[in-house]
Amino acid sequence: MNKENLWGPWRTFGKSHHFSHVSLRETLQGGQSFDWKSLSDYHWRGKIGDVALECRWEKNLVQWRKVRIQKLKSLQVEKYFFLDQGYQNAIDELPWRSDPVLRKCISKLRGLRILRQPLDQTLFYFLLSSAKSIPQIQSIGDAVCKKYGKEIAPEIYSFPGWERLAQVSEAELRSLKLGYRAKYVAQTARLIANQDNGLEGIGDLPYRDAKKELLRLPGVGEKIADCVLLFGGNFLEAFPMDTWIEKSLEKRYALKGWKSDNKIHFARIHFGKSAGLAQQFLFSAERLGILDKK
DNA sequence: CTCCAGGAGATAT
DNA sequence: ATATCTCCTGGA
Numbered sequence: 001m002n003k004e005n006l007w008g009p010w011r012t013f014g015k016s017h018h019f020s021h022v023s024l025r026e027t028l029q030g031g032q033s034f035d036w037k038s039l040s041d042y043h044w045r046g047k048i049g050d051v052a053l054e055c056r057w058e059k060n061l062v063q064w065r066k067v068r069i070q071k072l073k074s075l076q077v078e079k080y081f082f083l084d085q086g087y088q089n090a091i092d093e094l095p096w097r098s099d100p101v102l103r104k105c106i107s108k109l110r111g112l113r114i115l116r117q118p119l120d121q122t123l124f125y126f127l128l129s130s131a132k133s134i135p136q137i138q139s140i141g142d143a144v145c146k147k148y149g150k151e152i153a154p155e156i157y158s159f160p161g162w163e164r165l166a167q168v169s170e171a172e173l174r175s176l177k178l179g180y181r182a183k184y185v186a187q188t189a190r191l192i193a194n195q196d197n198g199l200e201g202i203g204d205l206p207y208r209d210a211k212k213e214l215l216r217l218p219g220v221g222e223k224i225a226d227c228v229l230l231f232g233g234n235f236l237e238a239f240p241m242d243t244w245i246e247k248s249l250e251k252r253y254a255l256k257g258w259k260s261d262n263k264i265h266f267a268r269i270h271f272g273k274s275a276g277l278a279q280q281f282l283f284s285a286e287r288l289g290i291l292d293k294k
Numbered sequence: 295c296t297c298c299a300g301g302a303g304a305t306a307t
Numbered sequence: 308a309t310a311t312c313t314c315c316t317g318g319a
Contacts, residue, residue: 133317181314218303
């Protein structure tokens with residue numbers, strides 16, 4: 001790879017991004033995406049689809065640049081980072097006016113976003129996520145991308161796609177340390193490759209139908225389906241219920257003793273149609289331990 | 295050494 | 308319906 005002149009010029013997000021350093025870092029590396037690696041605490045390298053990108057925090061500005069010869073429009077970057085008015089609208093729909101817990105999360109993590117990632121790749125990473133920590137998911141995901149994808153920038157490999165993964169054996173995936181998840185990936189890949197239009201169209205279905213489609217795939221249960229829909233399908237109503245959020249709801253909303261199904265029901269009613277965005281604020285706030293401080 | 299992670303699927307009640 | 312066990316791997 002030609003290292004000279006690899007990166008194009010830095011471009012700057014509009015003023016209304018509202019990110020803080022913390023909320024930007026949390027957006028990129030807080031567990032919704034596994035594409036971003038830090039070069040420093042203020043500088044990340046990652047990808048959007050098959051295009052390699054860098055992103056940095058520079059004196060309250062957020063800047064990005066891409067590999068010069070790769071194609072990506074500013075508009076696509078803005079869409080990926082949810083920079084449009086839809087973000088503020090979604091925040092406005094949350095019940096922060098009457099919910100002090102949520103108000104605190106939003107205030108402390110101003111600018112935190114749900115990324116609009118490609119659905120196929122999001123499904124892949126979350127199939128790997130069960131009983132794994134963020135660094136582990138990133139590590140085994142990267143191993144697969146490195147072996148079957150393209151190197152689109154130094155140390156950045158593209159997601160090879162389900163068609164390609166359909167040609168890989170479970171044993172080979174196991175050799176990449178996927179463990180029992182290897183079977184999920186291998187079987188899901190074959191199923192998708194044999195479908196007429198692959199995963200296309202899922203993003204256009206109503207939430208319930210899209211979820212039903214994903215639940216047909218081996219290794220995809222309630223939690224992972226909602227992660228894929230929220231982080232890779234632009235379904236802000238999807239509410240992934242992991243053990244962290246479950247504990248958080250018990251503690252912050254006095255739901256101790258409630259069954260999981262009832263907790264989800266509470267979340268949908270209470271947080272409304274952008275419940276997934278609320279989930280992300282809660283999740284990050286718990287992760288960073290900023291709810292117990294004043 | 296044992297335990298258990300940001301889960302899903304199979305099996306048994 | 309709900310409870311329990313197992314599945315790989317790596318880190319505490």
